[in-house]
Amino acid sequence: MGAKAVTKGDTKTALLEAGMDIMRDKGYTNTGIQEVLSSVGVPKGSFYHYFESKENFAVEVIHHYSQSYTAKLIYFLRDESLQPLDRLKAYIDAGRDNFLAQNCCKGCLIGNLSQEMADQSEELRQVLSQVMGKWRDLFATCIDEGQATGQISKRYSPVELAEAFLSGWEGAIMRAKTTKNIEPLDIFNQVMFDGLLKA
Amino acid sequence: MGAKAVTKGDTKTALLEAGMDIMRDKGYTNTGIQEVLSSVGVPKGSFYHYFESKENFAVEVIHHYSQSYTAKLIYFLRDESLQPLDRLKAYIDAGRDNFLAQNCCKGCLIGNLSQEMADQSEELRQVLSQVMGKWRDLFATCIDEGQATGQISKRYSPVELAEAFLSGWEGAIMRAKTTKNIEPLDIFNQVMFDGLLKA
Numbered sequence: 001m002g003a004k005a006v007t008k009g010d011t012k013t014a015l016l017e018a019g020m021d022i023m024r025d026k027g028y029t030n031t032g033i034q035e036v037l038s039s040v041g042v043p044k045g046s047f048y049h050y051f052e053s054k055e056n057f058a059v060e061v062i063h064h065y066s067q068s069y070t071a072k073l074i075y076f077l078r079d080e081s082l083q084p085l086d087r088l089k090a091y092i093d094a095g096r097d098n099f100l101a102q103n104c105c106k107g108c109l110i111g112n113l114s115q116e117m118a119d120q121s122e123e124l125r126q127v128l129s130q131v132m133g134k135w136r137d138l139f140a141t142c143i144d145e146g147q148a149t150g151q152i153s154k155r156y157s158p159v160e161l162a163e164a165f166l167s168g169w170e171g172a173i174m175r176a177k178t179t180k181n182i183e184p185l186d187i188f189n190q191v192m193f194d195g196l197l198k199a
Numbered sequence: 200m201g202a203k204a205v206t207k208g209d210t211k212t213a214l215l216e217a218g219m220d221i222m223r224d225k226g227y228t229n230t231g232i233q234e235v236l237s238s239v240g241v242p243k244g245s246f247y248h249y250f251e252s253k254e255n256f257a258v259e260v261i262h263h264y265s266q267s268y269t270a271k272l273i274y275f276l277r278d279e280s281l282q283p284l285d286r287l288k289a290y291i292d293a294g295r296d297n298f299l300a301q302n303c304c305k306g307c308l309i310g311n312l313s314q315e316m317a318d319q320s321e322e323l324r325q326v327l328s329q330v331m332g333k334w335r336d337l338f339a340t341c342i343d344e345g346q347a348t349g350q351i352s353k354r355y356s357p358v359e360l361a362e363a364f365l366s367g368w369e370g371a372i373m374r375a376k377t378t379k380n381i382e383p384l385d386i387f388n389q390v391m392f393d394g395l396l397k398a
Contacts, residue, residue, distance in 0.1 A: 115314035171370020
């Protein structure tokens with residue numbers, strides 16, 4: 001009994017993990033169901049045992065990614081050993097180093113799928129919008145705390161700063177992915193923190 | 200002799216125009232060669248008479264789009280009847296109204312293809328990076344003029360402000376396309392102009 005029994009749940013999770021990696025790299029349309037199944041070693045034809053459709057698979061992939069990414073965001077944004085502005089900075093610095101370590105490739109699954117699919121699938125658009133809305137709210141809460149302690153500028157509301165932070169970060173990732181150079185992220189970092197957030 | 204003779208050049212331009220519209224809406228992978236040919240009424244099978252490959256077609260579509268879009272940018276950014284900061288504002292306001300008029304759909308062809316294709320095609324990545332680099336330089340020249348007249352803040356260099364402007368604008372379009380709400384663009388507008396550019 002040395003081998004771990006593989007349950008239906010394990011296989012589904014493995015398919016979601018594989019879909020997450022492949023879709024983040026290649027996008028929705030370029031991701032083949034067969035490639036996902038092969039990478040997990042699941043027999044051809046069993047995909048519909050786990051998912052209704054490719055679209056439904058993508059919805060579950062987004063939820064799966066969102067769960068782990070949101071946990072990571074919360075780890076940074078509720079770290080009470082740091083002041084609110086320093087939490088945002090720690091999050092961005094870690095994301096920047098991670099992106100550089102993967103040679104400015106892939107980027108953000110949610111940003112990639114938003115750009116590709118927002119006009120192609122109303123179901124995906126709604127899920128993507130909900131996930132980014134949740135992230136924006138987490139940023140806004142941290143910014144609100146920073147405004148209360150006087151560390152973050154009160155020139156704009158927490159939601160306005162959080163929206164500018166999120167869209168600026170996503171745009172900078174897209175630019176860096178295209179130039180294959182970290183500079184757009186470093187400029188975002190400097191301008192956003194020194195120019196906008198700092199009180 | 201009432202009908203205008205259709206030359207090879209006319210047909211090629213018509214294919215590029217159709218490719219531009221369809222790719223902007225659906226992305227590279229989702230764009231079918233057959234759909235492009237049908238929309239122009241060009242017989243099946245004649246695509247390779249005009250283009251070496253789908254990738255080569257996309258490169259020419261990007262150049263075609265870039266030509267007209269760069270002309271539009273120059274129209275705004277060299278409008279000497281306005282001060283430099285007001286030229287940037289006029290450009291963003293027109294883009295915002297245009298995006299709203301198309302129900303926050305489609306967005307920027309170059310941004311869409313960058314997000315989708317930067318890691319999938321080195322040839323496309325290079326062309327996309329060149330086009331955005333040219334736009335960034337046009338913004339930087341206008342910002343430089345505005346810094347010289349004292350209208351634009353000198354806190355950051357023209358290239359830094361131009362990069363933050365371009366990536367922030369692209370990120371805000373992506374967000375607005377996903378939320379189907381103009382708010383992210385309006386927040387970008389307010390924060391970028393009042394919070395960063397204005398001296």
